[in-house]
Amino acid sequence: xxxxxxxxxxxxxxxxxxxxxxxxxxxxxxxxxxxxxxxxxxxxxxxxxxxxxxxxxxxxxxxxxxxxxxxxxxxxxxxxxxxxxxxxxxxxxxxxxxxxxxxxxxxxxxxxxxxxxxxxxxxxxxxxxxxxxxxxxxxxxxxxxxxxxxxxxxxxxxxxxxxxxxxxxxxxxxxxxxxxxxxxxxxxxxxxxxxxxxxxxxxxxxxxxxxxxxxxxxxxxxxxxxxxxxxxxxxxxxxxxxxxxxxxxxxxxxxxxxxxxxxxxxxxxxxxxxxxxxxxxxxxxxxxxxxxxx
Amino acid sequence: xxxxxxxxxxxxxxxxxxxxxxxxxxxxxxxxxxxxxxxxxxxxxxxxxxxxxxxxxxxxxxxxxxxxxxxxxxxxxxxxxxxxxxxxxxxxxxxxxxxxxxxxxxxxxxxxxxxxxxxxxxxxxxxxxxxxxxxxxxxxxxxxxxxxxxxxxxxxxxxxxxxxxxxxxxxxxxxxxxxxxxxxxxxxxxxxxxxxxxxxxxxxxxxxxxxxxxxxxxxxxxxxxxxxxxxxxxxxxxxxxxxxxxxxxxxxxxxxxxxxxxxxxxxxxxxxxxxxxxxxxxxxx
Numbered sequence: 001x002x003x004x005x006x007x008x009x010x011x012x013x014x015x016x017x018x019x020x021x022x023x024x025x026x027x028x029x030x031x032x033x034x035x036x037x038x039x040x041x042x043x044x045x046x047x048x049x050x051x052x053x054x055x056x057x058x059x060x061x062x063x064x065x066x067x068x069x070x071x072x073x074x075x076x077x078x079x080x081x082x083x084x085x086x087x088x089x090x091x092x093x094x095x096x097x098x099x100x101x102x103x104x105x106x107x108x109x110x111x112x113x114x115x116x117x118x119x120x121x122x123x124x125x126x127x128x129x130x131x132x133x134x135x136x137x138x139x140x141x142x143x144x145x146x147x148x149x150x151x152x153x154x155x156x157x158x159x160x161x162x163x164x165x166x167x168x169x170x171x172x173x174x175x176x177x178x179x180x181x182x183x184x185x186x187x188x189x190x191x192x193x194x195x196x197x198x199x200x201x202x203x204x205x206x207x208x209x210x211x212x213x214x215x216x217x218x219x220x221x222x223x224x225x226x227x228x229x230x231x232x233x234x235x236x237x238x239x240x241x242x243x244x245x246x247x248x249x250x251x252x253x254x255x256x257x258x259x260x261x262x263x264x265x266x267x268x269x270x271x272x273x274x275x276x277x278x279x280x281x282x283x284x285x286x287x288x289x290x291x292x293x294x
Numbered sequence: 295x296x297x298x299x300x301x302x303x304x305x306x307x308x309x310x311x312x313x314x315x316x317x318x319x320x321x322x323x324x325x326x327x328x329x330x331x332x333x334x335x336x337x338x339x340x341x342x343x344x345x346x347x348x349x350x351x352x353x354x355x356x357x358x359x360x361x362x363x364x365x366x367x368x369x370x371x372x373x374x375x376x377x378x379x380x381x382x383x384x385x386x387x388x389x390x391x392x393x394x395x396x397x398x399x400x401x402x403x404x405x406x407x408x409x410x411x412x413x414x415x416x417x418x419x420x421x422x423x424x425x426x427x428x429x430x431x432x433x434x435x436x437x438x439x440x441x442x443x444x445x446x447x448x449x450x451x452x453x454x455x456x457x458x459x460x461x462x463x464x465x466x467x468x469x470x471x472x473x474x475x476x477x478x479x480x481x482x483x484x485x486x487x488x489x490x491x492x493x494x495x496x497x498x499x500x501x502x503x504x505x506x507x508x509x510x511x512x513x514x515x516x517x518x519x520x521x522x523x524x525x526x527x528x529x530x531x532x533x534x535x536x537x538x539x540x541x542x543x544x545x546x547x548x549x550x551x552x553x554x555x556x557x558x559x560x561x562x563x564x565x566x567x568x569x570x571x572x573x574x575x576x577x578x579x
Contacts, residue, residue: 016307028398040360079357
């Protein structure tokens with residue numbers, strides 16, 4: 001059975017937030033970016049946000065960082081966290097199982113932390129273990145999220161009651177993206193303040209409802225603010241994306257990447273989905289149409 | 295029209311920057327104690343200041359400043375005898391931001407702008423300087439970087455194994471001097487530097503003035519400041535913003551009037567005015 005070897009790193013507090021253990025050296029820009037994104041995601045912890053996930057392309061490297069952060073109340077000062085990061089080669093982001101990666105996260109402990117991540121971890125490339133809840137299980141919620149994230153180019157800030165609330169939805173949406181977009185998509189399921197990577201707001205992040213938007217209006221004024229308590233009726237193209245995803249049919253995203261090119265951003269979806277829809281309906285599958293075209 | 299002053303709090307992690315800011319905000323809000331500087335009126339978003347001041351009042355450790363937070367710059371509208379009205383801007387940078395600067399010799403554009411625009415600097419030093427990181431403890435430093443602690447010539451035949459450099463191996467005062475050198479490179483005018491020995495309650499009983507204390511414990515820093523007196527004016531303050539060690543002294547501290555917890559020592563003067571180093575930085579005596 002094929003497997004993927006993935007580098008890892010642990011950040012935590014020891015007279016300052018720092019890298020404590022890692023299986024590969026990184027250049028200084030990447031190390032700095034990772035230090036910031038592995039630190040607590042805002043100035044103070046909020047109830048329900050003491051564990052969260054962050055995913056981002058690590059600038060200056062060929063890695064995509066997928067990380068889990070835990071609040072560390074055992075430390076002397078408030079505001080300390082542990083973060084376990086997996087460094088996935090970008091070429092493999094689309095093929096590594098998210099559920100397998102989720103299972104390999106370990107909350108670090110002060111004892112023996114220096115040796116805890118000195119070797120890469122091995123992840124089996126088998127079918128997903130299926131223990132995760134289906135992020136698209138609530139269709140209205142999924143449609144609203146897809147509509148917001150793929151329907152326009154701005155970063156999206158979702159108001160959340162707790163970090164776990166949209167975790168499965170974020171991960172499922174990330175998995176549903178076409179390979180090129182999946183390697184550059186950035187997200188955080190528990191941003192205590194809106195977060196940025198290399199000066200740009202993450203594509204999708206969940207911010208606690210307890211934080212008034214006035215506190216981040218200045219730093220995040222470019223973002224689309226989304227409150228999913230009353231999802232709006234989705235546009236037709238969202239159904240097309242969602243139907244494919246729910247059936248496990250990757251035809252649309254394969255077609256999309258072929259049609260729009262790897263550089264096209266996520267906001268191309270609303271304009272291309274209807275074209276795909278018509279094509280797909282015309283009695284011949286897009287797959288065969290693509291095969292004829294190539 | 296009020297003037298605008300930008301102060302920079304510089305210091306390593308856990309050197310007392312945020313605790314100072316928390317106590318300062320409490321005092322400015324309370325307005326009942328005699329201070330050189332007073333709050334003129336409220337300013338913008340005070341959520342962060344209220345958060346840290348609340349922890350300070352409860353005698354719990356103030357939250358550390360996470361690296362992610364860009365929005366912890368506070369603007370205080372102040373006035374004082376001889377100073378008029380002015381807006382004081384203080385970014386609360388985490389100590390890690392300064393360690394990053396030392397380690398990678400790089401800083402973000404935003405961080406560089408703060409350095410360039412600084413009208414004065416509060417340089418924080420915690421007296422509980424980690425063992426092995428003072429220059430006087432050279433044997434421990436040598437050992438920590440894998441070197442021999444005795445004269446060479448041992449005949450054990452082992453080849454030396456290089457130990458990778460880490461920023462933790464730098465003595466604290468060497469780090470502080472280096473941070474001041476960064477500042478020298480970026481600022482082209484004379485600057486006041488108030489050295490704040492935080493947690494002054496831990497060392498006050500030694501009976502030295504803050505200046506004598508720094509001269510004795512951190513001679514490199516003192517000599518650097520003296521040698522560069524054409525660009526840096528400096529003064530040394532001993533400040534206990536918390537009033538004691540947390541959590542050990544918590545119950546005792548909670549029993550005190552919170553304003554009396556604060557202890558400020560400058561030369562041979564002792565009082566409770568936490569605005570004193572700020573007033574000195576702004577040109578006071």
